[in-house]
Amino acid sequence: GAVVSQHPSRVICKSGTSVKIECRSLDFQATTMFWYRQFPKQSLMLMATSNEGSKATYEQGVEKDKFLINHASLTLSTLTVTSAHPEDSSFYICSAVPFPGNTIYFGEGSWLTVV
C-alpha cells in the first residue's frame, strides 16, 4: 500500500481562492519532504524542500508567498496555493524520506484545476 498519502487527489477551485494540499507519511517519520509540480508531458520540477520545524527552502523562481509550505509534524507537510490563477493548474506531487533512510517515497499526487 501507499506509504505517502496526498489529499485531495483532485481539486477544482475558483481563481483568486486558496487551496491546501496535504502530504502525510503513513508509517514512517519524515524530517524532510519535497514538493514537486509537473505540467503535462514535462518532467517533475522541484518546488521546495520542507524541513520539519523550520522554514521551507524554495527553488529559484518559486514564489514562497504564493506557495506556502508548512511542515508542522514529522508525518505531515502542507502546500497552500494562495490566490490561485489558472496558470497554477498542474499536478502537484509530494515525496518524503524516512529517517533514517535514503529511499524517497512519493505521494499519489494532486491534480489542481483553477477555473
Added chain:
Amino acid sequence: GQNIDQPTEMTATEGAIVQINCTYQTSGFNGLFWYQQHAGEAPTFLSYNVLDGLEEKGRFSSFLSRSKGYSYLLLKELQMKDSASYLCAVQDSNYQLIWGAGTKLIIKP
C-alpha cells in the same frame, strides 16, 4: 551544470526485452533512482543503485557505472501494462534529486 539524459521515447513488443539508458553529469553522486510513471499518476519507485553493477528485481534490472556516469533499466518479458514513462533521477552531493525528462515506453502487441 547538472544534466540527466535519457531517450524521449522507445517502442518495444510485448514479450520482448527493452533497455532504457540514462547518462548523467552531476555535482557529486549519492545514488541513482529509476521510477515508473503512468499517465496522470505519481511516480512509483523501481530501483536504487549506489554501487557499480547490476541490481535485479523480478522482470526489472538496473545497472550502474559511476565512472561512466551511466545507468540502464532493463525490462524483460514486456507486458502491455509496462507502457509508461520511466524516469531516471540522480541524487547529488546535497542529496537533491536531479530528474531526467523521462522515457516514454510504448508496448505494442
